Amino acid sequence: MTVANFFPSRTVAIYMARLFLTRTFSIVAGLVLVLLTLNLLSESSKILAFPGNGQDQIWRYVSLRGPELIAFAIPYSVLLGTILTLITMNQNSEVIALKASGLSAHQVLAPLLIASLGVAILSFAFNDRIVTRATATLQQWSNVDYGPLPIDRGDRSNVWVRDGDDLIQVDQIRGRGDAARLGGVTVYDRTGGNLVAIIRSTAGVRRGDAWRIADAQRFDVASGRLTALGAIDIARGVRPDQFTLATVDADGLPFKSLKAAIDDLSESGRPTKALEGALWHKLSGPLSSVLMPLLGAVAAFGLARSGQLFVRAVIGMALGFAYFVADNFALAMGNLGAYPPFLAAWAPFLLFLLIGEAVLIRTEE
Known part of the structure; x- marks a missing residue:
């Protein structure tokens, strides 16, 4: 089977990818708006407490806090976007039509996997170029109680x-x-x-x-x-x-700068295990978007009229959120030195990749 034959037709692939991306980024916008509003409720009083601060400083805070919330919301949004897309297609019998045409479960999900890979690449670039700078600047600004910003960002x-x-x-x-x-x-x-x-x-x-x-x-x-x-x-x-x-704040440094800091710390004989785990997680974190179509695929298969579509959607969400819990737990163990850095960053990803494949093969039956 050639690579071209692995995907559905070009029209179907574009339709599925557009459906998936529209829902994903709509959920991102909604989540960020809610989280930013809640965050402002707790921080606006601190910002305005500094003499001279006003609306401009509130918007500056939004511009610095917003990128971090977007990076936080993307993996969850990909999961929910996947489930909503597959539920819609299941209810409209589109999945049944694709299966009846001879496509396997992996072929049905192929457009979503490629689209989620694009989201992962975009997420990594966004985190590395924008989120790190905004996080570093916001940290410096909060250190001076939201007074005048430090002279140089990143110092x-x-x-x-x-x-x-x-x-x-x-x-x-x-x-x-x-x-x-x-x-x-x-x-x-x-x-x-x-x-x-x-x-x-x-x-x-x-x-x-x-x-x-x-x-x-x-x-x-x-x-x-x-x-x-x-x-x-x-x-x-x-x-x-x-x-x-x-x-050394791993969240405030891009990938290359963090790696250079780790090398310098290693040369001076200082511990770097926690930072190495954070370095690997800068790759595995965005790549988790590729897992979400696999974990949410349980919502795509099975008859909608069986009355179990809602249960399947809940199972898909449970698998996705279980991954985030396992990911945070592994990172915490890595910071404590209980897990090696590579294992702390990649073990949950590899584990849930196998779980997603097993669930997909099982539900295809």
């Missing part, structure tokens, strides 16, 4: 590093390695766990094995005296990666 912000007994807090970090630049540096000079002095500076750069901060000022806790220090060296022996990799 690390509010990083804490321990230097012996001292603590160093940096408002923002740009660049990597020896080219890293620190903005808004605060050093908490401690002795025996007690705070002795606070040193503040507007900027810092790498100098040898230390960090040179300019226009530093020292506040002595005991005397309450403020002293201008000028340019001084601090944090001798603290590596650049301790600043740049102190907070």
Whole structure:
């Protein structure tokens, strides 16, 4: 059998794909609208609490939160879109007509599988190019209580590093390695766990094995005296990666950037298992859309007049939501170190792929 013969006719394939995509993206729009409305009910008061914030900041929040909700809604929408499409075709006896023409269950589902693969590719690109940037910016904005946005999107912000007994807090970090630049540096000079002095500076750069901060000022806790220090060296022996990799947010980094961060962490001997699981999930997550036609296919087969169409639809939804539960559970186990990263990201996908195939073969009988 050739690839062309595996699909129904071109007209039927386009009809099924259009029916599926129309329902899927309609459900996406509805879910996102409801979730965004509920989210605004809880966050709008926090946004408006900052002096000067108004309607513009509310719309800015919508533009940053919206992409994350769209990415969240797509897999569920593909599942519901599949079930609605197949129920409609079953009720109209279209599935029976396709089966009577000699098509197998896999051939009937082929247009939906190809369309869902297109949705998965679109979802990955959307997540990698838009959702990660919006998530990183929203996280930085929430860190400053929805005040003025940080200068550069994607830079690390509010990083804490321990230097012996001292603590160093940096408002923002740009660049990597020896080219890293620190903005808004605060050093908490401690002795025996007690705070002795606070040193503040507007900027810092790498100098040898230390960090040179300019226009530093020292506040002595005991005397309450403020002293201008000028340019001084601090944090001798603290590596650049301790600043740049102190907070790696997998949700806020695209695939390539996250992989580069994992490589840097691995070279510095730091644990990366949770981040590796998140990296693999950036692939398996969008690809889960391809599973939904298989899991929802139980609604396509069987006679509509048998009175079990609703039960079949419920079974399809139960299989789909069971996958999402298993996926979140595996990721949690991966973050705890109980599962290897690859297994945590791909085991639910492979398991439910086999379950979907088994259910499809069983229902075809």
